[in-house]
Amino acid sequence: MSEQVCRECHRIINGQTCPICGSSNLSADWSGMVIIIDPERSEIAKKIDVKVPDRYALKVR
Amino acid sequence: MGVIMTAESAIFVVKTTANQERSVANMITQSARKEHLDIRAILAPDELKGYVLIEAAAPEEVEQAIQTVPHARALVKGQSSIEEISHFLTPKPTVTGISEGAIIEITSGPFKGEKARVKRVDEGHEEITVELFDAVVPIPITIRGDTVRVLRKDEEKNA
Numbered sequence A: 001m002s003e004q005v006c007r008e009c010h011r012i013i014n015g016q017t018c019p020i021c022g023s024s025n026l027s028a029d030w031s032g033m034v035i036i037i038d039p040e041r042s043e044i045a046k047k048i049d050v051k052v053p054d055r056y057a058l059k060v061r
Numbered sequence B: 001m002g003v004i005m006t007a008e009s010a011i012f013v014v015k016t017t018a019n020q021e022r023s024v025a026n027m028i029t030q031s032a033r034k035e036h037l038d039i040r041a042i043l044a045p046d047e048l049k050g051y052v053l054i055e056a057a058a059p060e061e062v063e064q065a066i067q068t069v070p071h072a073r074a075l076v077k078g079q080s081s082i083e084e085i086s087h088f089l090t091p092k093p094t095v096t097g098i099s100e101g102a103i104i105e106i107t108s109g110p111f112k113g114e115k116a117r118v119k120r121v122d123e124g125h126e127e128i129t130v131e132l133f134d135a136v137v138p139i140p141i142t143i144r145g146d147t148v149r150v151l152r153k154d155e156e157k158n159a
Helices: A045-048 B021-034 B061-065 B081-089
Strands: A005-006 A030-038 A054-061 B012-016 B041-046 B051-056 B070-074 B103-106 B113-121 B127-132 B140-144 B148-152
Touching: A005 B051, A030 A045, A030 B021, A045 B041, A045 B081, A054 B070, B012 B021, B012 B081, B021 B041, B021 B061, B021 B070, B021 B140, B041 B061, B041 B081, B051 B061, B061 B070, B103 B127, B113 B148
Parallel strands: none
Antiparallel strands: A030 A054, A030 B041, B012 B051, B012 B070, B041 B051, B103 B113, B103 B148, B113 B127, B127 B140
C-alpha cells in the first residue's frame, strides 16, 4: 500500500503531494484512521477540528 | 432524505475480520455515500483490533451500510457515547510510561528479544536511547518508543 499522510493536514492521500495544502511533506508512518463523511453533524469532526469530509490519520510520525 | 435531521449522533461498534479494519472503514464510507445513509464519521484506531467505530444517528443506518461490506461481520448491540471514545482521538506519545533507568525488552528490529536499560527518553521524537545488557561494550542505541516492552519500571527504586 502506498498510502501516505500529509504531515501538515493529516490527510491520507495517494500520490506525491497533498492536493489540498500543496505540501510534499508526507509520511508513510502513521496510525489510526478517521473518515469524516458529514463534518457539519459529526461530533468526532468537531473534536479533531475537521471541516472538510476526507480521510485523516490520527497520528503521524 | 432532504429533511435536515438534527438527531444527536451515537457511536456504534462493528466487528470486523482482524487486520481488515481500514478496508472495512473505506467500504462502509462508499456504501454510505451510495445509499445516502446518515453516517457521519468512521473511526479505525490501531489500538482496537477487529472493530471499527461508527458515528451515526441510528443503528439501522449502520446495519444497512454493513450489509454489502465484506469483512464487516456484525453490529455490536448497544451504543457508546463520544466521551467514551474520545481518548482514541488524542493519541498519547508512545514513550509515555517509559522512564530513565527502566528495563525494557526490544520487540522488533535487529535487536529483537534483547533486554536493555533506558538511558534517555526523547518525548518529541518518541525515541528512547538504551544500552543492551548482553553487549560487551556498552553502546547506546536509539530506537523507536513503540518497539519496546517495559519489563521493570525503574531499577533504582527496586534495588
